[in-house]
Structures are given as structure tokens and as C-alpha cells.
Amino acid sequence: MSATELLLIDLSSIAHPIWHVSQSEPDANATSTKVVERVRALAANHPHAAICCDAGRSFRRDLEPTYKANRPASEAPLQHQIDLAREQLAADGFPVWAVKGFEADDLIATATRRALETEDLSVLVVSADKDMLQLVGPRVRVMNARDGQIFDAAAVVVKFGVTPEQMRDYLMLVGDASDNVKGAIKVGPKTAAELLGEYGTLDSAYKHLAQNGSQFKPSIATSLHEFRNRMAQVRILITLRTDVDLPFEELANERVPAEAQSFESFGHEEETSNEEGEAATAPQQASIDAVTGGSAAPRLSHPDAALSVPNGGDSGRHLAVREPDAIIAAPAEWERQLDPRSMREARMLAGDMYQSRMFSAYGTPAGVLSTVMVGRELGLPAMAALRGIHVIEGKHSLSASLMVALVLKSGMAEFFEVVSFSETEATYETKRKGALNAVRLTHTIEMATKAGLVKDKSGWQKNPTDMLCARASARLARMIYPDLLAGLYTPEELTEIRESVAA
Numbered sequence: 001m002s003a004t005e006l007l008l009i010d011l012s013s014i015a016h017p018i019w020h021v022s023q024s025e026p027d028a029n030a031t032s033t034k035v036v037e038r039v040r041a042l043a044a045n046h047p048h049a050a051i052c053c054d055a056g057r058s059f060r061r062d063l064e065p066t067y068k069a070n071r072p073a074s075e076a077p078l079q080h081q082i083d084l085a086r087e088q089l090a091a092d093g094f095p096v097w098a099v100k101g102f103e104a105d106d107l108i109a110t111a112t113r114r115a116l117e118t119e120d121l122s123v124l125v126v127s128a129d130k131d132m133l134q135l136v137g138p139r140v141r142v143m144n145a146r147d148g149q150i151f152d153a154a155a156v157v158v159k160f161g162v163t164p165e166q167m168r169d170y171l172m173l174v175g176d177a178s179d180n181v182k183g184a185i186k187v188g189p190k191t192a193a194e195l196l197g198e199y200g201t202l203d204s205a206y207k208h209l210a211q212n213g214s215q216f217k218p219s220i221a222t223s224l225h226e227f228r229n230r231m232a233q234v235r236i237l238i239t240l241r242t243d244v245d246l247p248f249e250e251l252a253n254e255r256v257p258a259e260a261q262s263f264e265s266f267g268h269e270e271e272t273s274n275e276e277g278e279a280a281t282a283p284q285q286a287s288i289d290a291v292t293g294g295s296a297a298p299r300l301s302h303p304d305a306a307l308s309v310p311n312g313g314d315s316g317r318h319l320a321v322r323e324p325d326a327i328i329a330a331p332a333e334w335e336r337q338l339d340p341r342s343m344r345e346a347r348m349l350a351g352d353m354y355q356s357r358m359f360s361a362y363g364t365p366a367g368v369l370s371t372v373m374v375g376r377e378l379g380l381p382a383m384a385a386l387r388g389i390h391v392i393e394g395k396h397s398l399s400a401s402l403m404v405a406l407v408l409k410s411g412m413a414e415f416f417e418v419v420s421f422s423e424t425e426a427t428y429e430t431k432r433k434g435a436l437n438a439v440r441l442t443h444t445i446e447m448a449t450k451a452g453l454v455k456d457k458s459g460w461q462k463n464p465t466d467m468l469c470a471r472a473s474a475r476l477a478r479m480i481y482p483d484l485l486a487g488l489y490t491p492e493e494l495t496e497i498r499e500s501v502a503a
Helices: 011-021 030-042 059-063 076-091 104-116 130-135 153-160 164-174 189-199 202-211 218-238 248-252 258-292 343-355 365-377 382-388 400-410 445-450 464-480 491-502
Strands: 004-010 049-052 121-127 140-144 306-309 317-320 389-392 395-398 413-421 425-432 439-444
Touching: 004 011, 004 030, 004 104, 011 030, 011 076, 011 104, 011 121, 030 076, 049 104, 049 248, 059 218, 104 121, 104 130, 104 248, 121 130, 130 140, 130 164, 153 164, 164 189, 164 202, 164 218, 189 202, 202 218, 343 365, 343 382, 365 382, 365 389, 365 395, 382 389, 395 400, 400 413, 400 464, 413 464, 425 464, 439 445, 439 464, 445 464
Parallel strands: 004 049, 004 121, 121 140
Antiparallel strands: 306 317, 389 395, 413 425, 425 439
16 A cells, blocks of 8 residues: 555444434435435545454453443344445445454554554544544544544644543543443543643543642542542553454455446446347348348438348348447547546446546445436536546535536527626626516625524535525526526535524
8 A cells, every 4th residue: 555544434423423314315215325424424535444343242242331321222223324425335335343252443553553653654533532642643534423523632732632642531530421331520621631631641630649639629539539440441441452363454456346347247248249240230231231232221210220132032021130238429520529428438438537536536436427417418428527526425416617608508598697796795787588577686694694604614615606696597597497407406505505504
């Protein structure tokens, strides 16, 4: 493996929040579908990624019966969705790891240790578990699976008041409610951070407590004395294992989905079939030439059409001459000569584009193909479709600029232009050919704020002018040219729709 960043994903951290917001979905398998889409999106720019999963009862539960005892008694439906997601991700070519007796956290910690043994590797962990912050270092970052926040060492200090090296002791003191691990009584996050800031480690704090207990507040001293008997057990529960037996070498392999292989097989089989078909019909073509006096007979337009060829005792014989499986006629423009002209060529293109990793965010070669076909319906060349059409939660979407471009290209509009724009509002106007009047639409920052879109670190806060122009132009394009855009939305709009439904 060359210098690169490995991606390690805690699958349950992705699945749990999706499960809770997908209960009203009509599709019983909506959770697994969304989990797979989320993982594919995360791994789009990481060719070396592994999926880490829990595997039944943890060794921690054997040590402490109350460990995670606060979890629901039965999560069978959720586990079924996770299993479905695991199967699909494995088919996508991801290494999917689960080791009996260990949790995903331990697998991630072990893989991180193995990665750091190689000088040119770094790691990005995706998890919702604070335990993972113990791993943060110069070559290790953690992404919060819930809100996407990236934690390096500085971010850990800002958030928790302790360094990554102190996170284990911090969690021991404050406990971990999600895992039902109780920390020191009456020691909260602020007190824990102050203790570790003063003494460095929990062991050092106890050393100073034994030497001069008067320097501690009486309540803190009492809490530490009470906690000391449980400290060793809690440390085992909180500490991440880094000695799990993992097939770490799988990360070095190129991620090749099983579906990509079937795409390649499809193209190869069809080419072979075409070659055999041409060879088989050569004698028939010679007979046609002999009768017509020409070197080639014209192709018939209907795939089931037949040509009657009088030939002595074999008069009335029917020779079926089939059309190629063309999508469209070969374009005359030189710039479109590389565009696929048959389903076979489209499949081959989709497979090649997916293998290039430039379009792996579409998840599978079939996802790439579906986007090419959507573009075909909109009159877009294949590469333009792949650049301008995005997939959000399984739905195709267009950028606002592409919507406007399609309107102008269609010839349906007399004009489509921006009237004014600023950081507070954007106004667009268009007139459809044959319409009596032009239509003007304005979108304001007040409207976006009322809709709850202007959030910290959002595009609406960073680039309000661009967001307002995109929203105004997209809404106007859909309103006046619904027959052209077929109800398509921009990626930002689809994301906002999804979040509003979840809320």
C-alpha cells in the first residue's frame, strides 16, 4: 500500500441512528439500504476501507454482567438490517470484519495499531463512540458518525478538556452511560478534566491522594476512595484491545465489487456472441448477395423482421436480420463519438468509470449505469451526466446550474436569467416560449432561516449568495419547466427533505 489514509468504519454507529429515523418508511429494508449508501459515500475517496462489526456477546459482558445491560432486550430487527448491509458491503468488495467475543471498537483499535506500524499510513475512524478518541494522534483522526465532526488532538482538547492520551482515564472517571459503565460518584466531565489537567493521569492523582489527601476537596477525595475498588475493572471495560486477530492485509487489496465482475463478463459474453453470430450468418449473407447482386443486404428496422429469399427448391426461406441493440444512432458530432451507442457499450463504460474510482460514490457499476441512463433521458452525454447528476439517499438529483443549462439547451425558454443577488436574497426570471408573461422568483435568507437551514458550518452560513442563487434558480426551473425536469431536485434540497422527514 502506498502512502494513503485508511478508513475504518464502525457499522453499528452508522446503523443505529438510521434505524431510529427509518421506522416510518414503507420499505421494510430502508435501514440497510441507507446504511449501505452512507458507507459508500464515506468510502468514495478512500480506496482502502474496512467495515468493523460487533460479533455477539463481548468478553466485557463476561467480566461484568451489567456491561451494556441497559440496551434493549431484543434488537433482532435492527440486527437483521445490519446483516443485510454487511452482505451488500461485502459484495461491494469491502473487507467486512467481525471477530467473536470482540466489539467493533477493538477491531478498529487493532487495525489502527497495525496501520501505524507502517510509516506512510494514516487512519480515519468513523464512529459515534467516544472511546475511539483514545486513538487520536498525529496520523489518526476520528469522524463522529452522527454529525460528521472531525476530531484531531486539538479538537479533542477543545471538546473534552483533555488530550487523547488522557481520554481513557477521563472516561473511567465520568463513566460511559451508553455502555452502562459507572464512573466515580459525583465526578463529572468538568471535575475529571480538572483532575487530569492537574495530575496528568488517574494513577498520578491517586499517588498524590495517598501522599497528601488534604490538597483534594473532601467530596472529590471521598469519590476517589470509593472508586478505587472498582477502578481496575472499569479500566478493562474502557480500554480498547489492540491484539485481535484480523486479516489486516485485506486492506491492501483493490476493492472490486462482485457486480463489477459480472459487468465485465456481460460485455465479454456479448462480444463473443456477436462474433459468433456474424460468423454463423456469413453463408446466409452470401446467399443474399447472390440473389440481389449486391455486396450487402440492407438491415431491417424491426428486430423480428425477416427477408424472403427465393432460392430454387428453398424458396420462401426466411432469414432474420437483426438490428444492433442501439440506444441512439451514432452521433455525427466528433465530440460525441465516444458516447455509448448500445446497452453493451453503456455497461462497459459504467464498469470502466466505476473501476476508475472517479465515480465510486455511485456505489456500484449499476449505479453508474443508472446515472448514464438518466442523463440519456435528459439529453446529456455520459460524462456530463456523471459530472452533473448526483445520487442522494438512492435518488438522482441535479445541480442547480445543470437544471438551468438544460432549460436553456431545450429551447423552451425565451430567457432564464438572474435579476439580482446578494448575501440576503437572489432573484431569477424566466419566460417560457408561448407564455403570456415572464415569471420572477426570489429566495431570501429569511426564508432559509425560517426553514432551519442556516446552521453553524453549513453552506448557507459559509456561502449564502451561492445557496440563495441555487435555490431560487432550481425552484423557478422546476416551476416553469416541470415537463423537462420531471420533479428532480438539487442534492441540497434532497438532503433537507430527508432531514425534515427525520425530524
